[in-house]
Amino acid sequence: MIHSALPIIHLLRLTAVITGIGVSIVCARAEAVSTATPLTTEALSFDRIATTDLPALKNSLEKAGWPDSHIRALLGLEVQRRLNPEPVLRFEDLKPFHFWHTGPDSLPVSNLNTPELVKARTAREELVRAKYDELFPHAETETGLLDRWEEQRRWGDLPADKRAQVLALLDRSARARDDFLESRGRMLNPQEWETLWQTNHDTRRQLEQLLTADELLDYDLRNSNTAARMRNELDAFAPTRDEFIAVFRLRHPLELAFEDKPHGGDPAIDAQREAAEKSALEKTAALLGPARFDDYLISLDPVCQTLRFDGRHARTDAATVRRLYRSFLNAKQRLASLDTQPLPEREAAATSLKAGIHREFRTVFDEEATRRFLQEQSLWP
Structure with missing residues (x-):
């Protein structure tokens, strides 16, 4: 019993030593905090902030160790206060109520959205943005981050010159479609719809000539309706990268062949579509194997x-x-x-x-x- 108790005694002693060290550290930290120079009213004076040049204020906050987020928040408010302050509404500014006044005349304040007021407000907002950009020239906003994400989503690793060419092609195609629709009052007969869809087919052929096979596949995986539908439909399937590409290769030709041919428009075309879809499904089954094909099917439910x-x-x-x-x-x-x-x-x-x-x-x-x-x-x- 004595021997079995010795480790416990040693453990208790060790715990006491560690606890003592911990208490000493905590006390030392508390003493350090308590001996720190207290903030004075002068140091916290708003007048000093309000009268300090903004770049100098930013520099002082950075030297004082303020986090970037706090500096942006404070200077953002101060820029707004100096260049585009919120109006202070007083009771004497309110119009007296007269029960016979109608419409806007019965409201407590006059119209704040007159062309003159909107123009002045817009000018002040532009000043605020310009000053903030001057203070934080490399700041990336949430919108900027999402724009960069969208650019990556849309283009992947496609070179910049190819991106510009694709954008120009798509822009020409969109303008041609809009011009055609406007010229017909956006009311088309079946033959005119065929003409409009032909514009899409021509754009596709030019895109195929502009991009390599690998570039075109990557572009379609990012931007086609087929890929978007698959991302929505196959969440329960959870495809691997290779599975997604393999199924896409079977499904995307259906979009290219039949997207401009509505169901019920022509029995012969409907029969062709049905046969093509059946063939694609059979090839998908062979490609995925029984277990994964069953996963694929139920994910479409x-x-x-x-x-x-x-x-x-x-x-x-x-x-x-x-x-x-x-x-x-x-x-x-x-x-x-x-x-x-x-x-x-x-x-x-x-x-x-x-x-x-x-x-x-x-x-x-x-x-x-x-x-x-x-x-x-x-x-x-």
């Missing part, structure tokens, strides 16, 4: 897409959503098979099935999300 949307909020992965969706489909099928059983047995089995699917969903979703989905699908216990 709007109900599965709804479940995946809820899964995003629950921070669960696509595989879990697919598992729950398959359980949901199985429960629906088993419920349908109960129709031939006697009523008491059918009700008992249905209650058991619904309770089971409820328990499984609750392992992933909260009660509200579970109830909402199962009620919509008539599976609420």
